[in-house]
Amino acid sequence: MTDTSDKPAPLAVVGSQISYDEELFGKVFDRWVIARFWEYMKPYKRRILLAVAGVLVFTFTQLAIPLVIRWAIDDAVANGPDARALLHSAVIVFFGIITMNYIANQVQESIVGRLAGHLLFDLRRAMYAHLQVVSLSFMDRTEVGRLMSRLQGDVYALQEFLESSIFAIGDLVLLLGIVVVLLSLDVRLGALTLSVVPILLIVRIVWLPLARKAFLRARETNSSANAALAENVHGIRAVQELGREDVNFDLFHEKAADNLDAHLAASKFTNIMIPIVDTLTGLAMAIVVVVGGGLVLDSTLDIGVMVAFLFYVQRFFDPIRSLTIQYSIMQRAMAAGHRIFEVMDVTVDIQDKPGAVDLDGSDGSVEFDHVTFGYVKDQPVLKDVSFRVENGETVAVVGPTGSGKTSAMALAHRFYDIWDGTIRVGGHDVRDVTQNSLGKHVAMVLQEPFLFTGTVFENIRYNKEGATRHDVIGAAKAVGAHDFIVDLPDGYDTELDQGAATLSLGQRQLLSFARALVADARILILDEATANVDSYTELKIQQALARLLEGRTAMVIAHRLATIRGADRIIVLQDGVVIETGNHNELMKLGGLYSRLYKMNYASFDDIPEEEIARLTKADGET
């Protein structure tokens, strides 16, 4: 650890600088959340009833056990040897009750446990499935880590809620049962003993808001420390290469120490209740002993009743304690439920129309017909864009950063719905065809190759489960990836971990080409990688690209001049408007933005400084 005391504070943080102001506790009873939650519980209605029955029987037996003991002592043992038969029947009843207790216990515990498990998995599945169809604009603005905490933490909170609320029924019944039994055994003694309960309630009411603050801090410091850990895991390369270990360690140390501190403070709050409850229990027992004992002396109370009282008093505070814990669990669950159902309610704005048809795949044309689209209201990214790509044609789309190229390509796949105009793929409006067939008809290669954990084979085949090993190897050979694949330790069966960090960028690129080739779609949309790879790989990629585009309609967001020149047609976009179209020679002759940019010899139109663009556009206006 470096000593930083003599240095000024570093400009450094660990963990995300985004702060989440999420509610940890919600209302105790949120009708909306409960109603939504009920939908998921409905299929298990019968099991829930069975579990509740189990809980009730269990509680009943718990209540009955001291009564049987009282009966045995009062009516049998206290009456001496004559009552031996009675003792025997009491013992038999006792064993009968504990057998019931055993069965009910099994039923309640296993049903509730399994039920909670089912519910957890159902909820998570539903949310996960929803995230598969929810609009991309939602996914764009939501961090993966955040969704993961919904899928894990929040779902657990609801599971815990279900589990504990069924048992809470038991606690409630037990509490009422004890009150009833005490009062019916002896009203005077019962009322007197129960008089300690309000004291506990008052203490709890004062305690709760204070404790909650402490718990909240423990939770917050915990997630902040975990966020810092996550950063250390994901950014480890930068950490080691830039020698940030010590600075980060010190910062993490602060967070971890803060968390430790918060937990210790919270622990004080939890544990301070113990002596209070125990003292009150002692007090209640003392009341039974003094008052009850006096009544026994007066012969107005059976000794067995006094024994039973002593039993019940010892058990009395457990359900109260569980119920106050349940209160917090419920509040937490309501807040978590809110967050979960919020995600599930994010509208799926892209849905198949009733009667949507399947694209048959014979026509590979794409047409933009006066398309206007944007992500934010009143800020269109594409303005009245029209162009047509003929079946089998390769079109390069070029333009400076922010010109709308990527958005236009995403629209052809109907990632978003447009504001105005029509997009036709294969002659059909994209809104009139099924998304599934559109997805099979239009393949996409993204700029940054994304590989999944799994073998090379699985990555190339991806969702085309019908593809054989032969097909996969054929595709890999076609894009020139075969050679390096067979050089991997297990060839096509090599496991790729961690986003295939062991492969070079060029190699990953080739794998994603192979994946697109196996998908074998009529139309290919390709966002060419901006990064230059070495001339050798470049050559390979160009060849692979040629192979990939063969016989397909292609729209390429092109960065490489070779690709642009090789295209049948070039569409130049600027500020969401198509400003030039034509092949390379035509555009050069035209002398517009394309030719100016081209002459500046930039490797990619994407990285041209804005000043340059502004200068060129101005020049454009003047001519």
Add this chain to the structure above:
Amino acid sequence: MHSIDTKDNKRLDLNFDGRYKIDVSKVDTGVLWRISEMAFQNRWRMAVAITATLLAGIFQIFVPQFLGQAVDEAQGLLGAAGEVASRASAEEALLTTALLLIGASTLRGFCTMMQNYQGEAVGQIIGYDLRMAYYRQLQRLSLSWHDKVHSGDLMTRGILDIEGVRLWVDTGILRFILLMTLLTGGAITLLQIDVVLGLLSLSFAPIVGLTASIARLKLRDTWLALQEELSSLTKVMEENLGGIRVVRAFASQAFELVRYDVISARALAMSHRRIALFVKSTTSMTFVYFCSMGLVLWVGGEKAMDGEITLGQLAECLAFMTILQMPVRQIGWMINSIARASTCGGRLFNVLDLEPSIADAPDAKPLEITEGVVRFENVDFAYPAVARDHRTLTGINLEIRPGKTVGIVGPPGSGKSTIAQLIARYYDITSGRITIDGQDVRDVTLESLRHEVSIVQQQPFLFTASVDHNVAYGDPWAGRSGIERSAAAAQLHNYIKKLPTGYGTLVGERGVSLSGGQRQRLSIARGVLVDSTVLIFDDSTAAVDAATEQRIRGAIQEIVKERAVVIIAHRLSSLMHADEIVFLDDGQIVERGSHDELLALGGRYRALYDLQSSDDAEEGA
């Protein structure tokens, strides 16, 4: 902070395969013992906790004694009711017992509070120690290890597994002590009352103990399997959400859901299995306990009828058993938490015990820079067999002097980047020597070495933080002017200035998205900000266009003029100005010299030059 001892049999991180396997036939005392050792490092806290636990147990045992006493006192006078004097004394006795009850309960409460608080504190401290050790260990382990291990798995260990260990210390150890105290104390008092009754009261203990230890092992295996399944599920979800565009682009939602369902079903089945095991063992333990109670009631009842024991003594036995009801129920949770702790602890120690394959030599000294000359002397290198990399270097001789630039070029897989990695010692060479100012990189501390060697990466990691934090990542003390100067040199300053909040703008996952070229320029700004002796550009301008690159080169000249610079690139225009250019093929230097010399040579470099300039020529046409 306490150090976590490393066990003797060293395992290098390169041999790590990510999975934690347990020997099913073996009892996992090793892991639990190690956790206990860590707990007992907090000597006084543990002393307080254990004393409090013992006292709490003893006071708790007093309670049924007093209760029994009260029953006897109340009943003993029944026969003689009406006698005023004895009634008064009886009331006095009852009052005394009542006060004793309150006293014992209160004391028990305070002791339990101390027990719980100190137990939790020790658990939290261990959690803290483990967290710090784990964080440090992740920083120490080699990058090739990190390349192999899934980040989701590392997070699971760092969060859930630490939690699993912590909870056991919290609850497991002390609860076990409490249970033992209650059993022993109870045994002593009950055996004094009546041997048969005492034995009957405790008859459940051996059966429960046996059930618990069998269940514990089964539960442990289930926990391990469950943990692995949940880890896979996390991986699948994380990748799906991270790669959502690929998923959508291939219309493979259905496929992804099937993939998820398969793992999810396995995890659910395992979770059910765990619950079944858990329920079976806890409920039967409670049942056995109740059976003992029934026997006490029966035999004790008979004995009381026969006058062998008093009614109060019978009540005491039963009251004592009531006290045990909670602890017996908790045995189930206890074994559950032991099972969890031993798997979690195992998974954690599995990482904590790894030895980084690259570490400081025992007598390593900080690197001393006198001049700043890097030298490769007959360097041979092969990646360790497990590193899944066949590339090698043979007979590399190279000198990089301050103020000079060396360019490295060659086909993919020729070993260009490896040279950069070797200077900063991310791998150890097989033979030969790499020195900086005459000091072998293996003899100096890694910290000092990596401080003097900075590598500008092709794909920089952006932290979810503001731009200035990101630029200053390697030197957080650089100050605003330094940050702006580097950003300006990397041709990024103008862009940043135009952002709504300038250098305070958030980048990273949810921040402003930067283009590939902008990200690389940020990486360059980061690299030149660090005041290192050696600066290596590892293909770090690949996404920057040639014109901007030229401007960057001009701008950073002033900043790097005293430093030794290595440029690894495939675009010749990036490195043709270098003082020396080496052409690498298959791990060997096949050509070297200045740009003009190499062109005149007419070899591989020339061929590459022609290939690239033919592109240019064509472009010009």
